[in-house]
Each structure stands twice: as C-alpha cells, then as structure tokens.
Amino acid sequence: MDLGFTAVERSLRAEARAWLAAHVPPEPLASLETEAGFAQHRAWERTLHEGRWSVVSWPREYGGRGCSLLEWLVFEEEYHAAGAPARVSQNGVHLLAPTLFAHGTDEQRARVLPAMAGGGTVWAQAWSEPEAGSDLASLRSVAVRTEGGWLLSGHKAWSSRAAFADRAFGLFRSHPGADRPHHGLTYAMFPLDADGVTVRPVGRLDGKPAFAELLLDDVFVPDEDIIGEPGRGWRVAMSTAGAERGVTLRSPGRFTAAARRLVTLWRAAGEPLDGALGDRVADAVIRARAYQLHGYAQASRPGPADPAGAESSLTKVFWSELDLALHETALDLLGPRGELADTAGEAPAGGGWADGWTFALAGPVYAGTNEIQRDVIGERLLGLPKGRRG
Amino acid sequence: MRFALDAEQRAFGRVLDRMLSAAGTPAAVRAWARGEHGPGLALWERVAAAGVFQPAAPEAYGGAGLLPVELSVAFVELGRHGVPGPLVETVAALVLLGRLAGAGEAAPAEEWGPRACAGRARLTLAAAGGPYALDADVADAVFVVDGPQGAAGGAGRHTLRLAPGHGPVQPSLDPARRLARPHGDGELLATGPAVRDAAAHAAEWAALATAAQALGVGHALLDRTVAYARRRTQFGAAIGSFQAVKHRLADTLVDLEFARPLLLGAAVALAGDDPGTSAAVAAAKAAACDAAYAAARTALQVHGAIGYTAEYDLSLWIGKARALRSAWGTPRECRAKALGLYDGL
Numbered sequence: 084m085d086l087g088f089t090a091v092e093r094s095l096r097a098e099a100r101a102w103l104a105a106h107v108p109p110e111p112l113a114s115l116e117t118e119a120g121f122a123q124h125r126a127w128e129r130t131l132h133e134g135r136w137s138v139v140s141w142p143r144e145y146g147g148r149g150c151s152l153l154e155w156l157v158f159e160e161e162y163h164a165a166g167a168p169a170r171v172s173q174n175g176v177h178l179l180a181p182t183l184f185a186h187g188t189d190e191q192r193a194r195v196l197p198a199m200a201g202g203g204t205v206w207a208q209a210w211s212e213p214e215a216g217s218d219l220a221s222l223r224s225v226a227v228r229t230e231g232g233w234l235l236s237g238h239k240a241w242s243s244r245a246a247f248a249d250r251a252f253g254l255f256r257s258h259p260g261a262d263r264p265h266h267g268l269t270y271a272m273f274p275l276d277a278d279g280v281t282v283r284p285v286g287r288l289d290g291k292p293a294f295a296e297l298l299l300d301d302v303f304v305p306d307e308d309i310i311g312e313p314g315r316g317w318r319v320a321m322s323t324a325g326a327e328r329g330v331t332l333r334s335p336g337r338f339t340a341a342a343r344r345l346v347t348l349w350r351a352a353g354e355p356l357d358g359a360l361g362d363r364v365a366d367a368v369i370r371a372r373a374y375q376l377h378g379y380a381q382a383s384r385p386g387p388a389d390p391a392g393a394e395s396s397l398t399k400v401f402w403s404e405l406d407l408a409l410h411e412t413a414l415d416l417l418g419p420r421g422e423l424a425d426t427a428g429e430a431p432a433g434g435g436w437a438d439g440w441t442f443a444l445a446g447p448v449y450a451g452t453n454e455i456q457r458d459v460i461g462e463r464l465l466g467l468p469k470g471r472r473g
Numbered sequence: 474m475r476f477a478l479d480a481e482q483r484a485f486g487r488v489l490d491r492m493l494s495a496a497g498t499p500a501a502v503r504a505w506a507r508g509e510h511g512p513g514l515a516l517w518e519r520v521a522a523a524g525v526f527q528p529a530a531p532e533a534y535g536g537a538g539l540l541p542v543e544l545s546v547a548f549v550e551l552g553r554h555g556v557p558g559p560l561v562e563t564v565a566a567l568v569l570l571g572r573l574a575g576a577g578e579a580a581p582a583e584e585w586g587p588r589a590c591a592g593r594a595r596l597t598l599a600a601a602g603g604p605y606a607l608d609a610d611v612a613d614a615v616f617v618v619d620g621p622q623g624a625a626g627g628a629g630r631h632t633l634r635l636a637p638g639h640g641p642v643q644p645s646l647d648p649a650r651r652l653a654r655p656h657g658d659g660e661l662l663a664t665g666p667a668v669r670d671a672a673a674h675a676a677e678w679a680a681l682a683t684a685a686q687a688l689g690v691g692h693a694l695l696d697r698t699v700a701y702a703r704r705r706t707q708f709g710a711a712i713g714s715f716q717a718v719k720h721r722l723a724d725t726l727v728d729l730e731f732a733r734p735l736l737l738g739a740a741v742a743l744a745g746d747d748p749g750t751s752a753a754v755a756a757a758k759a760a761a762c763d764a765a766y767a768a769a770r771t772a773l774q775v776h777g778a779i780g781y782t783a784e785y786d787l788s789l790w791i792g793k794a795r796a797l798r799s800a801w802g803t804p805r806e807c808r809a810k811a812l813g814l815y816d817g818l
Binding site (some may be wrong): 084085339368382401454456464467468 | 476713714720723724726731738741742753760808809811812814
C-alpha cells in the first residue's frame with residue numbers, strides 16, 4: 084500500500100495548479116447567497132468550464148476530463164488550496180448529474196449536462212417540504228398526469244440558492260393509491276420561471292436571501308423532464324442519495340485547506356500548544372487529515388464506488404462535524420474579531436471564517452439530518468434493530 | 474496510489490483473529506493480571522509463531538524486514554483480543570536494536586533479535602515512554618535508555634543498558650498491564666547519538682503499535698456492546714432500538730472508522746521514513762486512543778452495571794483503553810506533534 088501519486092496524477096495536479104494560479108480572482112467574490120455574488124459565481128463557472136475544470140469527473144463528451152475519483156480528489160485539493168470560489172453549480176453537479184448518469188436518457192444527458200457544466204443553467208434542489216424534511220416518504224407535493232406530461236403542485240421549502248437559480252429537480256407524489264408511502268413518487272425537473280411557480284426568497288439565519296420556498300400550482304412538466312420511470316422516483320433518488328452525503332459532496336481538499344489556514348492562524352497567534360483551544364486546533368487538523376486519507380482509501384477501492392451505500396452516512400456525520408469544529412475553533416481563536424462578518428471592515432483577511440461557519444452550521448441539518456444518518460449507521464452498518472421514528 | 478491493504482495483509486489479520494478467537498484469550502488475560510503467566514506465555518509463543526514481531530526487525534536479525542503496515546494489522550488484532558504482555562515493548566526494543574545495528578552496533582541485535590522474533594524471548598524497555606517498564610517480571614531482557622530529557626540536540630550522553638533487575642511490580646488501571654522501575658546501572662550496551670536516534674525511532678514504532686492496539690480495543694468494545702444492545706431488552710424493546718443508544722454506538726463507529734486511515738497513513742509514512750512521520754504517528758495515536766476510550770465509555774454506559782463488574786469480560790478492554798492513552802505518548806504530546814501534519818506535505 085502506498086500514498087504516492089502516479090505521473091498522470093502529478094501532472095494533473097501541476098496543470099490544475101498553474102491554471103488556478105492564473106485564473107482564480109485575486110479578490111474574493113461576493114457571497115453566492117446574494118444576487119450580485121450569484122452572478123459573479125455563475126461567471127466563474129463559465130471561466131472554469133472554458134479551462135475544462137468545471138466537471139473534471141464527467142466524461143469528455145459532456146465537458147469533463149473523465150477523471151478518476153483520486154484525480155478528482157487531487158484537483159479538489161488544488162482548487163481549495165488556491166482559494167478558488169465556492170461552486171454555485173454544486174447542486175446540479177453533485178446531485179442531479181449523478182442521477183442523470185445513472186437513470187437519465189441519452190437525450191436528457193445531452194440536453195441538460197452541457198448547460199450545467201458551463202453555468203448556463205444553475206440547478207436548485209426541491210426535495211424538502213414543510214413537515215417532511217429528511218422524511219421523504221412524507222412528501223405531499225403532487226404530480227398529476229396530463230396530456231404529454233405532468234402537472235406539479237405543492238410546496239417545496241428551504242431550497243438552497245433557489246432564489247437565483249434557473250431550474251429545480253425534486254420528487255412528487257404521482258400515484259396517491261400506492262401501497263407504501265415511498266412508492267408512487269416521481270422524479271421531475273422543472274424551470275423556476277415556469278407558469279405556476281412562485282419563488283419566495285427566505286432569508287437564512289445570516290440574513291442572506293438565496294434560500295427560497297417554492298409554491299407550485301399546476302406547473303406543466305413534459306414527459307422528457309421526468310427522470311426514470313414515473314412512480315419509481317424513490318428508487319431513483321435513493322440510488323444516488325449517497326452522492327449527497329459522501330466524499331464527493333464535501334471534498335477533503337476543502338477541509339485540508341481550512342486546516343492549513345487554521346494552523347497558520349494558530350501559529351500567528353504565537354501561542355504554545357496548551358490549553359483546550361490548542362487541543363481543538365490539533366484535533367481539527369488531525370480530523371482533516373483523517374478525512375483526506377479516507378478519501379484516498381475510497382479512491383483505492385477496486386470497482387465502482389457505491390455512492391448510495393450506508394457508508395456515506397459515516398462520511399456525512401464526520402465531515403459535517405469536522406466543518407463546524409474547524410470554523411468554531413477559528414472563530415474562538417480570533418477572539419473579539421471572531422464576531423465580525425467577513426464583509427466587516429476589520430474582518431480577518433483571507434479567512435472566510437464567518438461565512439464558512441454559517442455554511443458549516445447547516446451541515447448537520449441538510450442532506451438528511453445527522454440523526455437520520457446515525458440511525459442508518461446503527462441499523463445498516465451495526466445491525467441494530469429498527470426503532471420508531473417520528 | 475493504492476491506499477488499501479492487499480490480500481495478503483488482510484489475510485494476515487484474519488488468520489490472527491481466528492487463532493485468537495479460538496484461544497480463549499480472556500482466561501489468559503485474567504491469569505496474567507494475577508501474576509500467573511503460564512497461559513499468557515503459551516499465547517505469546519503462538520502469536521510470535523504467527524509472525525507478529527517479524528515486521529519489526531531486519532531479516533538479518535530474525536525479522537521479515539521493517540514492515541509497519543503489517544505490524545499495524547497484527548496489533549489491531551492483538552488489541553481486539555486483549556492479548557497481554559510487553560508486545561509493544563518487544564517491538565520497540567527490536568526496532569531500537571535493529572537501528573543500532575544499522576549504525577554499526579550489531580551485537581545486541583544479534584543476541585536478541587532472532588530469539589524475540591521467534592517468541593523465545595520477551596523484551597521490554599523503559600525509554601521515552603516513561604520511567605516504567607511493562608511486564609519486566611516476564612521479560613528476558615529489560616532495556617533502559619537514558620540521556621538528557623528532551624534534549625533534541627543531545628548535549629549529554631545517551632546510553633542503552635540492560636537492567637540487572639527491577640523494583641516491585643505495580644498494578645496498572647489495566648490489571649493485565651504490570652509496571653516496574655528497572656534498576657539502574659547494568660551492562661552498558663551502547664552509547665552516543667546513535668542510541669538517541671534509535672530510541673526516538675523505536676518510540677515512533679511503539680506509538681504506532683499502541684495506536685493499532687487501541688483501534689483493536691475500540692472495535693472489541695463496540696462489537697461486544699452492539700451484540701449486547703441487540704440482546705438486552707428494557708421497556709419491552711431491545712435497547713439497541715433506542716435512538717439514544719443507537720446514536721452513541723454510531724458515533725463510536727464513526728470515530729473508529731476515521732482513526733483507521735490515520736493509522737495506515739502513519740504506517741505508510743513510517744515505511745517510507747517520510748519527513749512527516751512523527752506528526753502522522755502522533756495523529757494516529759491521538760485519534761485511535763481517543764476513539765478507543767470513547768468506545769469504552771459508551772460500552773460501559775450501554776451495558777449498565779454489569780459492565781462495571783470485573784467478572785464480565787468487558788472490563789478487560791475498558792482498562793486497556795484507558796492505559797493505552799498515556800503509553801508511548803500522552804494525548805497532549807501527540808496533539809502538539811500532530812499540529813505539524815501539513816508541514817511536510
């Protein structure tokens with residue numbers, strides 16, 4: 084066993100590093116949770132795509148480089164080390180695209196993926212609903228059969244970046260007489276500017292407006308925008324749900340870069356390693372390395388990854404808590420300045436700690452709460468008996 | 474890159490696991506704790522025959538070459554089964570003597586290497602790990618490294634001696650670990666900077682082996698606790714169906730699963746003598762020992778009062794999880810070193 088990189092991997096790293104050094108904006112972009120920042124980030128997606136770095140793991144025919152998981156990990160290390168912008172396309176790239184690769188038609192892939200790769204179409208996820216959340220079997224929004232397609236109605240909530248996005252994908256109850264609650268669901272894509280769609284921005288807890296709820300009233304979706312078989316949407320969604328929790332959603336490179344910045348911050352404070360804060364800095368660094376090595380281990384497995392496997396629940400619990408620990412430790416280390424938003428005049432330069440903390444706060448909540456993930460770990464990996472939920 | 478155990482390495486672990494499962498290890502552990510070493514020594518011979526010490530010594534001295542990955546695989550299993558004795562210390566002594574031999578001082582390695590690798594001699598030592606030697610009363614050789622404390626530049630003289638005896642054997646929080654202070658003086662085996670370097674290198678191996686042992690201890694605690702939580706009912710349901718219980722066990726698995734890549738990463742670093750080895754080993758030790766100790770706390774909580782009794786086997790691993798935390802590097806020392814994790818990368 085070894086941790087050495089091949090010539091191909093090293094060359095990819097060098098190429099990515101050089102390109103990023105030449106193209107990453109010298110000043111941080113405005114937050115992608117604001118309208119102006121969203122536009123800047125969309126433009127960055129176009130720049131990335133021109134360099135063929137926007138979707139490196141996709142096949143070449145869709146604008147990718149056909150990178151292996153390990154090559155993707157290497158690219159992501161360079162991406163985050165370079166301080167490159169957050170990805171406004173991530174819902175589409177990490178959640179919808181894997182579903183299309185697994186269950187879409189050739190026509191859907193050819194139509195949807197290139198625009199996604201270039202930032203022309205930015206996707207929002209429309210899965211959550213009031214009183215459903217992680218419990219997708221409780222979804223109440225409906226799809227009703229009509230001539231040549233379906234009519235969507237209902238209420239989707241807490242959709243990240245939906246205030247500014249172009250299109251959304253989600254699950255709808257299409258066969259109300261189905262024998263079980265997770266049967267009879269249909270996976271649909273729809274435009275956010277279609278007739279019958281109301282997008283109502285909802286400020287997040289930091290006040291930024293990109294969150295939204297979607298009110299749908301007989302929104303027409305043609306058959307070609309249904310993914311997989313109508314009524315089998317649960318199965319379609321579950322087969323790629325692991326992508327939302329596993330290593331590909333939150334790349335180890337992101338945490339590695341944050342851990343390096345945290346150590347720099349700690350050393351700049353000039354304190355010897357003692358006290359609880361020092362232990363927390365070290366623990367964050369240790370866990371970032373654990374996650375990086377975990378990624379290498381995943382990439383070293385023979386055969387295709389199993390993105391829907393219960394193991395992605397382990398990964399999700401780990402990275403979401405690591406993300407919080409990294410950012411909370413940095414804010415504590417900054418003392419009184421740790422209260423400042425990143426847009427404040429005296430905010431720590433180049434840290435991004437405040438926005439990072441806000442982002443990290445949501446980690447244990449989204450992509451299936453950590454309570455749900457712990458249930459999955461307990462039942463599917465440890466073989467503990469099922470308990471009652473809800 | 475292939476960051477995964479190969480088929481042979483996985484088979485090595487499986488064979489050890491099967492052999493130790495069949496060996497009735499808990500009885501040997503209990504006897505060892507009482508100072509009755511017979512069953513434990515018989516176990517020692519079988520473990521040695523399976524090759525667990527060979528990855529710690531060059532072929533010229535009875536080993537298989539220096540193979541920290543294989544050593545880690547073996548020590549996870551030794552920890553899982555709670556095997557008693559100066560296992561880590563024998564590894565540390567072998568590495569120390571092997572390194573000294575590489576620096577031109579071959580006589581001690583020639584004398585002790587082949588015997589220890591074959592299980593015919595048990596070694597222990599007091600060095601950077603602290604003033605105590607583990608299980609000195611069953612060791613055929615008690616080595617003592619002495620020198621200026623914490624002197625990175627090594628201003629004073631470092632010596633390696635063979636202790637002529639040891640003080641009273643004292644109990645540890647883990648009843649199967651028995652500590653003694655070696656007597657001073659004794660035969661001088663080597664001296665100078667080579668001793669300092671060899672002792673520091675041996676301490677890395679000892680920390681790695683301890684981390685592996687802790688990971689195995691953690692898995693043993695989790696496995697037993699999961700089995701108990703499936704079986705034991707309260708309020709008409711298996712307690713493992715309660716979220717409060719299930720989530721603690723899930724967290725235990727998360728901690729253990731993410732300590733494993735750190736362990737294997739440290740073993741790879743040690744194999745390559747990478748500049749970042751010390752930080753990688755320290756990170757592995759901190760994470761594995763934390764995970765094992767948290768597993769012990771969870772195991773006790775889920776078992777309830779029965780887990781608090783000495784007659785129930787769980788106690789064998791709970792004490793060990795605590796003891797391994799401070800053996801061969803305290804949590805604080807390990808964290809201080811681990812801060813340098815990204816310096817060499």
